[in-house]
Amino acid sequence: MKRNSVWVASFTASIAIAIIMLVAGSPSVTANDQPSAANAAVNIDNFVFGPQTITVPVGATVTWTNKDDIPHTSVSTDGLFKSKVLDTDEKFSYTFTKAGTYAYYCTIHPKMTGKVVVQ
Protein backbone atom coordinates (compact mmCIF):
# COMPACT_ATOMS: atom_id res chain seq x y z
CA MET A 1 0.00 0.00 0.00
CA LYS A 2 2.76 2.37 0.89
CA ARG A 3 4.42 1.75 -2.41
CA ASN A 4 1.21 2.54 -4.23
CA SER A 5 0.59 5.81 -2.52
CA VAL A 6 4.15 6.95 -3.05
CA TRP A 7 3.86 6.04 -6.67
CA VAL A 8 0.60 7.88 -7.08
CA ALA A 9 2.05 10.91 -5.38
CA SER A 10 5.11 11.04 -7.57
CA PHE A 11 3.09 10.38 -10.66
CA THR A 12 0.73 13.20 -9.80
CA ALA A 13 3.66 15.46 -9.12
CA SER A 14 5.21 14.65 -12.46
CA ILE A 15 1.98 15.41 -14.26
CA ALA A 16 1.74 18.66 -12.38
CA ILE A 17 5.25 19.56 -13.40
CA ALA A 18 4.59 18.61 -16.99
CA ILE A 19 1.48 20.81 -17.10
CA ILE A 20 3.22 23.70 -15.47
CA MET A 21 6.12 23.41 -17.86
CA LEU A 22 3.76 23.37 -20.80
CA VAL A 23 1.89 26.42 -19.59
CA ALA A 24 4.77 28.43 -18.30
CA GLY A 25 7.43 27.15 -20.62
CA SER A 26 9.88 27.35 -17.79
CA PRO A 27 10.99 24.67 -15.39
CA SER A 28 11.58 27.27 -12.69
CA VAL A 29 7.87 27.71 -12.07
CA THR A 30 7.03 24.87 -9.73
CA ALA A 31 4.14 25.92 -7.58
CA ASN A 32 3.48 22.75 -5.64
CA ASP A 33 6.59 20.77 -6.22
CA GLN A 34 9.22 20.89 -3.56
CA PRO A 35 12.72 20.17 -4.79
CA SER A 36 14.31 17.50 -2.67
CA ALA A 37 17.37 18.00 -0.55
CA ALA A 38 20.59 18.39 -2.47
CA ASN A 39 21.16 14.67 -2.54
CA ALA A 40 18.47 12.20 -3.37
CA ALA A 41 18.04 8.47 -3.41
CA VAL A 42 16.31 6.17 -5.86
CA ASN A 43 15.78 2.61 -4.74
CA ILE A 44 15.40 -0.17 -7.24
CA ASP A 45 12.96 -2.60 -5.73
CA ASN A 46 10.81 -5.24 -7.38
CA PHE A 47 11.88 -4.09 -10.82
CA VAL A 48 10.73 -0.53 -10.18
CA PHE A 49 12.67 2.72 -9.79
CA GLY A 50 11.28 4.42 -6.72
CA PRO A 51 10.30 7.12 -6.91
CA GLN A 52 9.79 6.88 -10.62
CA THR A 53 10.15 10.64 -10.96
CA ILE A 54 12.43 12.48 -8.63
CA THR A 55 12.86 16.27 -8.55
CA VAL A 56 16.17 17.73 -7.39
CA PRO A 57 17.92 21.09 -7.52
CA VAL A 58 20.80 21.76 -9.87
CA GLY A 59 23.97 20.32 -8.38
CA ALA A 60 22.23 17.47 -6.59
CA THR A 61 23.63 13.99 -6.56
CA VAL A 62 21.20 11.15 -7.12
CA THR A 63 22.16 7.73 -5.84
CA TRP A 64 20.52 4.57 -7.14
CA THR A 65 20.62 1.44 -4.96
CA ASN A 66 19.62 -1.96 -6.26
CA LYS A 67 17.54 -3.76 -3.65
CA ASP A 68 16.63 -6.65 -5.96
CA ASP A 69 18.17 -10.10 -6.25
CA ILE A 70 18.55 -9.46 -9.94
CA PRO A 71 21.05 -7.05 -11.50
CA HIS A 72 19.85 -3.76 -12.94
CA THR A 73 21.32 -0.66 -14.56
CA SER A 74 20.44 3.00 -14.60
CA VAL A 75 21.18 4.53 -17.98
CA SER A 76 19.91 7.83 -19.35
CA THR A 77 18.17 7.58 -22.69
CA ASP A 78 20.25 10.42 -24.10
CA GLY A 79 23.52 8.89 -22.97
CA LEU A 80 24.30 11.47 -20.28
CA PHE A 81 24.88 8.90 -17.56
CA LYS A 82 25.32 5.17 -17.50
CA SER A 83 25.77 2.99 -14.45
CA LYS A 84 27.71 -0.20 -14.49
CA VAL A 85 25.68 -3.30 -13.80
CA LEU A 86 24.40 -3.03 -10.25
CA ASP A 87 24.17 -6.31 -8.40
CA THR A 88 22.23 -6.56 -5.14
CA ASP A 89 22.87 -3.58 -2.84
CA GLU A 90 25.30 -1.94 -5.25
CA LYS A 91 24.99 1.78 -5.80
CA PHE A 92 25.47 4.28 -8.59
CA SER A 93 25.59 8.06 -8.19
CA TYR A 94 25.40 10.89 -10.67
CA THR A 95 25.54 14.63 -10.05
CA PHE A 96 23.21 16.75 -12.17
CA THR A 97 24.74 20.10 -13.06
CA LYS A 98 22.14 21.37 -15.50
CA ALA A 99 18.42 21.90 -15.26
CA GLY A 100 16.30 19.63 -17.35
CA THR A 101 14.33 16.40 -17.39
CA TYR A 102 16.40 13.28 -17.69
CA ALA A 103 14.70 10.04 -18.66
CA TYR A 104 16.52 6.86 -17.81
CA TYR A 105 15.91 3.11 -17.86
CA CYS A 106 17.35 -0.25 -16.99
CA THR A 107 19.09 -1.56 -20.10
CA ILE A 108 18.62 -5.12 -18.86
CA HIS A 109 14.90 -4.72 -18.18
CA PRO A 110 13.88 -1.83 -20.42
CA LYS A 111 10.32 -1.79 -19.10
CA MET A 112 11.86 -0.20 -16.01
CA THR A 113 11.94 3.54 -16.63
CA GLY A 114 12.35 6.63 -14.49
CA LYS A 115 12.90 10.36 -14.66
CA VAL A 116 15.07 12.86 -12.86
CA VAL A 117 13.78 16.44 -13.00
CA VAL A 118 16.54 18.94 -12.25
CA GLN A 119 15.55 22.52 -11.60
Place this chain on the structure above:
Amino acid sequence: MTDKNKDLIDQKLQDLNNDGVDRRGFLKCMAWAGTGLVWTMSGGIPVSRAFAKGHSKDAAKSGDFTFVQISDSHIGFSKPANPDVTATLQTAINKINAMPHTPDFIIHTGDLSQLSKPSEFDTLDQVLKGASAKQVFFVPGEHDMLSDNGEQFLQRYGKGTKGTGWSSFDHKGVHFVGLVNVANLKAGGMGSLGNEQLEWLENDLKGRSASTPIVLFAHIPLWTIYPDWGWGTDDSEQALSYVKRFGSVTVLNGHIHQIMQKVEGKVSFHTAMSTAFPQPAPGTAPSAGPMKVPADQLRRMLGITDVNYLVSGRSLAVVDSPLADSASSASGSDSGSGGR
Protein backbone atom coordinates in the same frame (compact mmCIF):
# COMPACT_ATOMS: atom_id res chain seq x y z
CA MET B 1 20.64 -35.66 -43.03
CA THR B 2 20.40 -37.83 -46.08
CA ASP B 3 18.36 -36.95 -49.11
CA LYS B 4 16.40 -40.10 -48.52
CA ASN B 5 15.33 -38.89 -45.12
CA LYS B 6 14.51 -35.51 -46.47
CA ASP B 7 12.36 -37.04 -49.17
CA LEU B 8 10.64 -39.15 -46.59
CA ILE B 9 9.92 -36.15 -44.43
CA ASP B 10 8.75 -34.06 -47.33
CA GLN B 11 6.55 -36.85 -48.51
CA LYS B 12 5.01 -37.35 -45.11
CA LEU B 13 4.33 -33.69 -44.66
CA GLN B 14 2.88 -33.62 -48.13
CA ASP B 15 0.60 -36.51 -47.27
CA LEU B 16 -0.46 -34.79 -44.14
CA ASN B 17 -1.21 -31.63 -46.02
CA ASN B 18 -3.37 -33.61 -48.42
CA ASP B 19 -5.20 -34.91 -45.44
CA GLY B 20 -5.98 -31.37 -44.50
CA VAL B 21 -3.79 -31.66 -41.46
CA ASP B 22 -1.48 -28.72 -41.09
CA ARG B 23 0.94 -30.31 -38.80
CA ARG B 24 1.04 -33.63 -37.25
CA GLY B 25 3.38 -33.23 -34.42
CA PHE B 26 6.41 -33.41 -36.61
CA LEU B 27 8.28 -32.14 -33.66
CA LYS B 28 7.55 -34.47 -30.86
CA CYS B 29 8.03 -32.78 -27.64
CA MET B 30 8.85 -35.81 -25.68
CA ALA B 31 9.92 -34.99 -22.22
CA TRP B 32 11.52 -32.68 -19.81
CA ALA B 33 14.80 -34.00 -18.60
CA GLY B 34 14.98 -32.28 -15.31
CA THR B 35 14.73 -28.83 -16.67
CA GLY B 36 15.76 -29.87 -20.12
CA LEU B 37 13.17 -30.34 -22.79
CA VAL B 38 13.76 -33.46 -24.85
CA TRP B 39 12.53 -33.36 -28.40
CA THR B 40 12.35 -36.22 -30.79
CA MET B 41 11.95 -35.58 -34.45
CA SER B 42 10.17 -38.55 -35.81
CA GLY B 43 9.65 -38.26 -39.52
CA GLY B 44 6.14 -36.97 -39.21
CA ILE B 45 4.90 -39.88 -37.19
CA PRO B 46 3.93 -38.91 -33.68
CA VAL B 47 5.11 -41.42 -31.15
CA SER B 48 4.64 -40.48 -27.58
CA ARG B 49 7.30 -41.62 -25.19
CA ALA B 50 7.90 -40.55 -21.66
CA PHE B 51 11.33 -39.69 -20.52
CA ALA B 52 12.94 -42.16 -18.15
CA LYS B 53 10.83 -45.04 -19.35
CA GLY B 54 13.57 -46.32 -21.55
CA HIS B 55 11.76 -45.94 -24.83
CA SER B 56 13.98 -43.28 -26.24
CA LYS B 57 16.05 -45.94 -27.95
CA ASP B 58 13.40 -45.80 -30.64
CA ALA B 59 14.70 -42.40 -31.53
CA ALA B 60 17.55 -44.17 -33.27
CA LYS B 61 15.23 -44.99 -36.14
CA SER B 62 16.14 -43.52 -39.43
CA GLY B 63 15.39 -39.83 -39.63
CA ASP B 64 14.51 -39.52 -35.99
CA PHE B 65 16.55 -37.56 -33.60
CA THR B 66 16.43 -36.02 -30.20
CA PHE B 67 17.71 -32.78 -28.86
CA VAL B 68 17.46 -31.16 -25.49
CA GLN B 69 16.73 -27.58 -24.56
CA ILE B 70 18.11 -26.17 -21.35
CA SER B 71 17.79 -22.57 -20.26
CA ASP B 72 18.55 -19.90 -17.71
CA SER B 73 21.31 -21.57 -15.76
CA HIS B 74 22.28 -18.19 -14.24
CA ILE B 75 25.66 -19.48 -13.09
CA GLY B 76 26.83 -17.06 -10.41
CA PHE B 77 23.41 -16.59 -8.82
CA SER B 78 23.67 -17.59 -5.17
CA LYS B 79 20.64 -16.19 -3.41
CA PRO B 80 17.47 -17.80 -2.14
CA ALA B 81 15.91 -20.05 -3.25
CA ASN B 82 18.95 -21.60 -4.92
CA PRO B 83 22.39 -21.00 -3.41
CA ASP B 84 23.93 -23.61 -5.72
CA VAL B 85 22.84 -23.18 -9.31
CA THR B 86 25.86 -25.14 -10.50
CA ALA B 87 24.55 -28.20 -8.70
CA THR B 88 21.11 -27.94 -10.25
CA LEU B 89 22.63 -27.49 -13.70
CA GLN B 90 24.71 -30.57 -13.01
CA THR B 91 21.56 -32.47 -12.08
CA ALA B 92 19.96 -31.46 -15.35
CA ILE B 93 23.04 -32.64 -17.25
CA ASN B 94 22.99 -35.92 -15.32
CA LYS B 95 19.39 -36.41 -16.44
CA ILE B 96 20.39 -35.82 -20.03
CA ASN B 97 23.25 -38.27 -19.67
CA ALA B 98 20.90 -40.88 -18.27
CA MET B 99 18.80 -40.84 -21.42
CA PRO B 100 19.03 -44.17 -23.19
CA HIS B 101 19.70 -42.46 -26.49
CA THR B 102 22.21 -39.63 -26.59
CA PRO B 103 20.60 -36.47 -27.92
CA ASP B 104 22.19 -35.11 -31.07
CA PHE B 105 22.79 -31.75 -29.43
CA ILE B 106 21.75 -29.34 -26.72
CA ILE B 107 20.28 -25.90 -27.21
CA HIS B 108 20.83 -23.40 -24.43
CA THR B 109 18.34 -20.57 -24.70
CA GLY B 110 20.28 -17.97 -22.75
CA ASP B 111 21.14 -16.53 -19.38
CA LEU B 112 24.04 -18.88 -19.09
CA SER B 113 25.49 -16.56 -16.46
CA GLN B 114 24.16 -14.21 -13.83
CA LEU B 115 26.58 -11.33 -14.41
CA SER B 116 28.53 -12.20 -17.59
CA LYS B 117 31.62 -12.91 -15.52
CA PRO B 118 34.40 -14.99 -17.10
CA SER B 119 34.41 -17.27 -14.05
CA GLU B 120 30.69 -17.90 -14.48
CA PHE B 121 31.12 -18.84 -18.12
CA ASP B 122 34.06 -21.06 -17.11
CA THR B 123 31.91 -22.93 -14.62
CA LEU B 124 29.17 -23.41 -17.18
CA ASP B 125 31.69 -24.76 -19.69
CA GLN B 126 33.01 -27.16 -17.11
CA VAL B 127 29.58 -28.59 -16.35
CA LEU B 128 28.54 -28.80 -20.01
CA LYS B 129 31.75 -30.68 -20.81
CA GLY B 130 30.28 -33.57 -18.87
CA ALA B 131 27.21 -33.78 -21.08
CA SER B 132 26.75 -36.80 -23.30
CA ALA B 133 25.76 -34.51 -26.15
CA LYS B 134 28.91 -32.74 -27.18
CA GLN B 135 27.43 -30.08 -29.39
CA VAL B 136 25.72 -27.16 -27.70
CA PHE B 137 24.13 -24.23 -29.50
CA PHE B 138 23.70 -21.00 -27.57
CA VAL B 139 21.79 -17.77 -27.82
CA PRO B 140 22.52 -15.08 -25.24
CA GLY B 141 20.17 -13.89 -22.53
CA GLU B 142 20.33 -10.36 -21.21
CA HIS B 143 22.49 -11.58 -18.34
CA ASP B 144 25.14 -12.73 -20.82
CA MET B 145 25.52 -9.30 -22.41
CA LEU B 146 26.10 -7.10 -19.39
CA SER B 147 28.83 -4.47 -19.54
CA ASP B 148 30.50 -5.49 -22.79
CA ASN B 149 27.62 -5.59 -25.28
CA GLY B 150 28.04 -9.33 -25.46
CA GLU B 151 31.58 -9.38 -26.83
CA GLN B 152 32.70 -12.05 -24.43
CA PHE B 153 29.65 -14.16 -25.18
CA LEU B 154 30.34 -13.91 -28.89
CA GLN B 155 33.96 -14.93 -28.43
CA ARG B 156 33.04 -17.93 -26.34
CA TYR B 157 29.77 -19.13 -27.78
CA GLY B 158 29.08 -17.20 -30.95
CA LYS B 159 31.80 -18.31 -33.34
CA GLY B 160 30.54 -18.10 -36.88
CA THR B 161 27.38 -16.28 -35.91
CA LYS B 162 26.15 -12.99 -37.35
CA GLY B 163 25.58 -9.69 -35.62
CA THR B 164 25.05 -10.09 -31.89
CA GLY B 165 25.03 -13.88 -32.18
CA TRP B 166 22.28 -15.02 -34.52
CA SER B 167 22.78 -18.01 -36.78
CA SER B 168 21.06 -20.95 -38.42
CA PHE B 169 21.89 -24.55 -39.19
CA ASP B 170 20.26 -27.62 -40.68
CA HIS B 171 20.02 -30.92 -38.93
CA LYS B 172 18.49 -33.99 -40.52
CA GLY B 173 16.08 -31.94 -42.58
CA VAL B 174 15.09 -29.52 -39.87
CA HIS B 175 16.13 -25.88 -40.11
CA PHE B 176 17.16 -24.34 -36.79
CA VAL B 177 17.47 -20.59 -36.31
CA GLY B 178 18.96 -19.03 -33.20
CA LEU B 179 17.88 -15.42 -32.70
CA VAL B 180 19.10 -12.72 -30.32
CA ASN B 181 16.43 -10.49 -28.80
CA VAL B 182 18.34 -9.15 -25.80
CA ALA B 183 20.67 -6.65 -27.49
CA ASN B 184 20.20 -2.89 -27.79
CA LEU B 185 16.95 -2.84 -25.88
CA LYS B 186 15.01 0.42 -25.97
CA ALA B 187 13.65 2.25 -22.94
CA GLY B 188 10.09 1.18 -22.21
CA GLY B 189 10.26 -1.72 -24.63
CA MET B 190 10.48 -5.50 -24.41
CA GLY B 191 12.82 -7.84 -26.24
CA SER B 192 13.97 -6.69 -29.65
CA LEU B 193 15.40 -8.35 -32.73
CA GLY B 194 16.18 -5.22 -34.73
CA ASN B 195 16.02 -4.55 -38.45
CA GLU B 196 19.36 -6.02 -39.35
CA GLN B 197 18.54 -9.37 -37.81
CA LEU B 198 15.03 -9.37 -39.26
CA GLU B 199 16.45 -8.80 -42.72
CA TRP B 200 18.92 -11.60 -42.19
CA LEU B 201 16.11 -13.90 -41.04
CA GLU B 202 13.99 -13.11 -44.06
CA ASN B 203 16.88 -13.97 -46.36
CA ASP B 204 17.79 -17.05 -44.36
CA LEU B 205 14.33 -18.50 -44.81
CA LYS B 206 13.84 -17.38 -48.37
CA GLY B 207 13.85 -20.17 -50.90
CA ARG B 208 13.41 -22.95 -48.37
CA SER B 209 10.68 -25.44 -49.04
CA ALA B 210 7.50 -24.83 -47.07
CA SER B 211 7.70 -28.43 -45.91
CA THR B 212 10.95 -27.81 -44.08
CA PRO B 213 10.29 -27.97 -40.35
CA ILE B 214 11.52 -24.78 -38.72
CA VAL B 215 12.72 -24.37 -35.16
CA LEU B 216 13.27 -20.82 -33.94
CA PHE B 217 14.98 -20.34 -30.61
CA ALA B 218 15.70 -17.17 -28.68
CA HIS B 219 15.97 -16.14 -25.06
CA ILE B 220 12.99 -13.84 -24.48
CA PRO B 221 9.67 -15.26 -25.68
CA LEU B 222 8.85 -14.42 -29.29
CA TRP B 223 5.21 -14.06 -28.31
CA THR B 224 3.80 -11.61 -25.86
CA ILE B 225 3.20 -13.32 -22.54
CA TYR B 226 3.12 -10.40 -20.11
CA PRO B 227 4.12 -6.96 -21.36
CA ASP B 228 4.15 -5.42 -17.89
CA TRP B 229 7.13 -7.57 -17.08
CA GLY B 230 8.65 -7.23 -20.53
CA TRP B 231 7.87 -10.86 -21.34
CA GLY B 232 7.67 -10.53 -25.08
CA THR B 233 9.53 -9.23 -28.11
CA ASP B 234 8.49 -5.94 -29.70
CA ASP B 235 9.21 -6.95 -33.28
CA SER B 236 8.48 -10.67 -33.08
CA GLU B 237 5.45 -10.40 -35.33
CA GLN B 238 7.69 -9.36 -38.17
CA ALA B 239 9.86 -12.41 -37.59
CA LEU B 240 6.86 -14.71 -37.37
CA SER B 241 5.47 -13.35 -40.62
CA TYR B 242 8.49 -14.91 -42.36
CA VAL B 243 7.67 -18.39 -41.08
CA LYS B 244 3.95 -18.29 -41.78
CA ARG B 245 4.26 -20.21 -45.02
CA PHE B 246 6.00 -23.17 -43.38
CA GLY B 247 4.06 -26.26 -42.40
CA SER B 248 5.72 -26.78 -39.05
CA VAL B 249 7.22 -24.09 -36.89
CA THR B 250 8.34 -24.51 -33.32
CA VAL B 251 9.50 -21.60 -31.21
CA LEU B 252 11.61 -22.32 -28.14
CA ASN B 253 12.30 -19.65 -25.54
CA GLY B 254 13.50 -19.24 -21.98
CA HIS B 255 13.68 -16.12 -19.82
CA ILE B 256 10.52 -16.60 -17.79
CA HIS B 257 11.67 -19.67 -15.84
CA GLN B 258 8.44 -21.56 -16.27
CA ILE B 259 6.56 -23.46 -18.90
CA MET B 260 4.18 -21.61 -21.15
CA GLN B 261 2.81 -22.98 -24.34
CA LYS B 262 0.70 -21.69 -27.15
CA VAL B 263 -0.27 -22.96 -30.56
CA GLU B 264 -1.18 -20.48 -33.24
CA GLY B 265 -1.89 -21.97 -36.64
CA LYS B 266 1.16 -23.98 -37.57
CA VAL B 267 3.34 -22.34 -34.97
CA SER B 268 3.91 -23.88 -31.56
CA PHE B 269 5.45 -21.76 -28.85
CA HIS B 270 7.15 -23.14 -25.76
CA THR B 271 9.11 -21.63 -22.95
CA ALA B 272 11.46 -23.71 -20.84
CA MET B 273 12.10 -23.96 -17.16
CA SER B 274 15.25 -22.56 -15.66
CA THR B 275 17.91 -24.83 -14.24
CA ALA B 276 18.48 -22.21 -11.53
CA PHE B 277 15.40 -20.73 -9.90
CA PRO B 278 11.68 -20.42 -10.52
CA GLN B 279 9.94 -17.16 -11.37
CA PRO B 280 6.34 -16.34 -10.54
CA ALA B 281 3.48 -16.79 -12.94
CA PRO B 282 2.65 -13.53 -14.72
CA GLY B 283 1.05 -10.99 -12.42
CA THR B 284 1.06 -13.21 -9.35
CA ALA B 285 3.88 -11.31 -7.61
CA PRO B 286 4.97 -7.68 -7.39
CA SER B 287 7.74 -8.37 -9.88
CA ALA B 288 9.40 -11.05 -11.96
CA GLY B 289 12.15 -11.55 -9.39
CA PRO B 290 13.23 -15.02 -8.26
CA MET B 291 10.64 -16.94 -6.27
CA LYS B 292 11.85 -17.83 -2.83
CA VAL B 293 10.69 -21.32 -2.03
CA PRO B 294 11.61 -23.74 0.74
CA ALA B 295 14.73 -25.75 -0.01
CA ASP B 296 12.88 -29.04 -0.08
CA GLN B 297 10.58 -27.68 -2.75
CA LEU B 298 13.12 -26.10 -5.05
CA ARG B 299 13.88 -29.06 -7.25
CA ARG B 300 10.21 -29.74 -7.64
CA MET B 301 9.70 -26.13 -8.64
CA LEU B 302 12.34 -26.53 -11.31
CA GLY B 303 10.38 -29.42 -12.66
CA ILE B 304 6.88 -29.20 -13.99
CA THR B 305 3.60 -30.98 -14.46
CA ASP B 306 2.67 -33.06 -17.45
CA VAL B 307 1.39 -30.86 -20.20
CA ASN B 308 -0.72 -32.06 -23.06
CA TYR B 309 -1.97 -29.84 -25.79
CA LEU B 310 -3.65 -30.21 -29.13
CA VAL B 311 -2.31 -29.40 -32.52
CA SER B 312 -4.93 -29.43 -35.21
CA GLY B 313 -6.99 -31.76 -33.13
CA ARG B 314 -4.15 -34.13 -32.46
CA SER B 315 -2.40 -34.33 -29.20
CA LEU B 316 1.25 -33.52 -28.84
CA ALA B 317 2.47 -34.63 -25.48
CA VAL B 318 4.90 -32.91 -23.22
CA VAL B 319 5.99 -35.13 -20.39
CA ASP B 320 8.08 -33.66 -17.70
CA SER B 321 10.26 -34.87 -14.95
CA PRO B 322 11.35 -32.57 -12.16
CA LEU B 323 14.90 -32.36 -10.93
CA ALA B 324 13.91 -34.02 -7.69
CA ASP B 325 13.51 -37.75 -8.10
CA SER B 326 10.33 -37.88 -6.18
CA ALA B 327 7.45 -40.20 -6.85
CA SER B 328 5.02 -37.45 -6.07
CA SER B 329 6.78 -35.03 -8.31
CA ALA B 330 4.13 -34.49 -10.89
CA SER B 331 2.59 -31.47 -9.32
CA GLY B 332 3.94 -28.04 -9.87
CA SER B 333 0.64 -26.53 -8.97
CA ASP B 334 1.94 -24.62 -6.01
CA SER B 335 4.37 -22.79 -8.20
CA GLY B 336 2.17 -19.84 -8.89
CA SER B 337 1.76 -18.56 -5.40
CA GLY B 338 5.15 -19.24 -3.85
CA GLY B 339 6.88 -17.53 -1.07
CA ARG B 340 7.24 -13.89 -1.88
